[in-house]
Amino acid sequence: MNPYPGWQYNEMKQVGTDYADIREVQAYDSRMQKLRDIKEETEKILNSINLTRNQTVLEFGTGTGEFAIEAAQHCSKIYATDVSVQMLEFAQRKAAMRGIKNIEFHNAGFLTYEHAGEPLDAVVSQLALHHLPDFWKMIALRRIHGMLKEGGKLYLRDTVYSFDVDNYMGFFNNWIEGVRQAAGDELADDAETAIRDEYTTPGWIMEELLKKTGFHIDEAEYSEGFMAVYVCTNS
Numbered sequence: 001m002n003p004y005p006g007w008q009y010n011e012m013k014q015v016g017t018d019y020a021d022i023r024e025v026q027a028y029d030s031r032m033q034k035l036r037d038i039k040e041e042t043e044k045i046l047n048s049i050n051l052t053r054n055q056t057v058l059e060f061g062t063g064t065g066e067f068a069i070e071a072a073q074h075c076s077k078i079y080a081t082d083v084s085v086q087m088l089e090f091a092q093r094k095a096a097m098r099g100i101k102n103i104e105f106h107n108a109g110f111l112t113y114e115h116a117g118e119p120l121d122a123v124v125s126q127l128a129l130h131h132l133p134d135f136w137k138m139i140a141l142r143r144i145h146g147m148l149k150e151g152g153k154l155y156l157r158d159t160v161y162s163f164d165v166d167n168y169m170g171f172f173n174n175w176i177e178g179v180r181q182a183a184g185d186e187l188a189d190d191a192e193t194a195i196r197d198e199y200t201t202p203g204w205i206m207e208e209l210l211k212k213t214g215f216h217i218d219e220a221e222y223s224e225g226f227m228a229v230y231v232c233t234n235s
Contacts, residue, residue, distance in 0.1 A: 004112065009136045011109040012083045041157070042070045045124055048219070048231045049153040051075050055121035058147065060110055061128025065091025065103070071124075072100045079120075081106045081113050110140030119149040126157040130200045134209070137201065141213035148234040154215060156230045159200040163225030171225060203228055 045067065051057065055075045062068050062080035064087060072078045072095070080103050082088050088105050095103050106113055110125075110132060123144050129137055144154060163171045172195050180188035194200070201209070203222055207230075210217055215232035222228050 008111065009132060011111050011132060011136075014084070038066050041126070042067050045126075045155050045157075046071060046074060049122040049124070049155050051122065056117065057122045057124060058113075058115065058120050060113070060123070060125040060144075062091055062105075063087055065094050067124065067126065068103050069095050069098055069100050072102050075121075076102065077117075078103045079106065079113075079115070079117070080104070081108045083107070083109045110143065111136060113143075115147045120147050120152055121149060122153040122155065123148060124155045127159065129156065130159045130194075130198050133199045134201055134205060137199075137206075138209050138213060141209055141215070145214045145234055150234060152234040154210075154230070154232040154234065156210075156228075156232070158206075158228060159194065159198075159226050160203050160206050160222070160228035161200055161226055162203040162222040162228065175226060200226070206230070 049057075051071060051074045053075060056077045056079070057071055057075055058079040058081070059068050059071075060081050062082045065080060068078045068080040068091065080088075080091065082091070082105075085107050088107055092103075092105055095101075108114075110129065129140065132140055148154065176188050176191050176195075179191045203220075206228065207217060207220060210230060210232055214235060216235040217230055217232050219231040220228065221230075
């Protein structure tokens with residue numbers, strides 16, 4: 001039985017790539033390597049949140065667990081969530097193979113995860129929040145704020161639009177073609193689906209959402225017209 005009201009946004013539904021398909025999960029890491037430097041991203045996050053051995057971290061959208069597994073070696077405990085059961089099972093097997101035992105996995109998302117432990121030192125999310133419409137982003141950020149210690153850190157990396165909207169057609173066409181050249185037709189199709197069916201937010205709205213939900217923005221970095229990183233403090 002669904003414990004949530006029927007009017008709540010269903011964050012468990014998937015748009016685009018079907019990560020209930022184990023073949024898609026198994027191919028995820030190799031696909032991402034064509035577009036991202038996961039090791040460099042992870043190091044940047046760990047430095048930005050100043051993670052120490054006695055701290056606890058929650059990751060929303062853990063995927064195949066690469067960040068959680070690395071971060072678990074630098075702190076006391078990681079809570080790792082994802083809306084895909086298959087992704088979580090893959091991440092759990094990967095963690096076990098690497099001898100990592102201080103990750104607690106949860107099949108949940110921003111709107112459904114219920115934190116039962118002590119307030120967190122940091123929350124990390126990469127390329128997940130854009131799956132929520134803006135109102136539900138605000139609810140998600142309010143929930144994150146309530147889970148963090150005072151002075152706790154939020155590291156948010158997501159698709160956020162910062163390009164000149166007067167040329168949106170040219171920008172989107174160039175973006176999709178750039179993905180096609182770098183990583184092939186399948187990921188280009190995923191980019192097209194993301195533009196059409198997902199909920200990427202303009203940067204000025206995202207900054208207001210963060211401020212309205214109680215965060216101080218320590219750093220805001222925009223790149224490529226569609227990517228942003230925010231490092232925030234729970235104030």
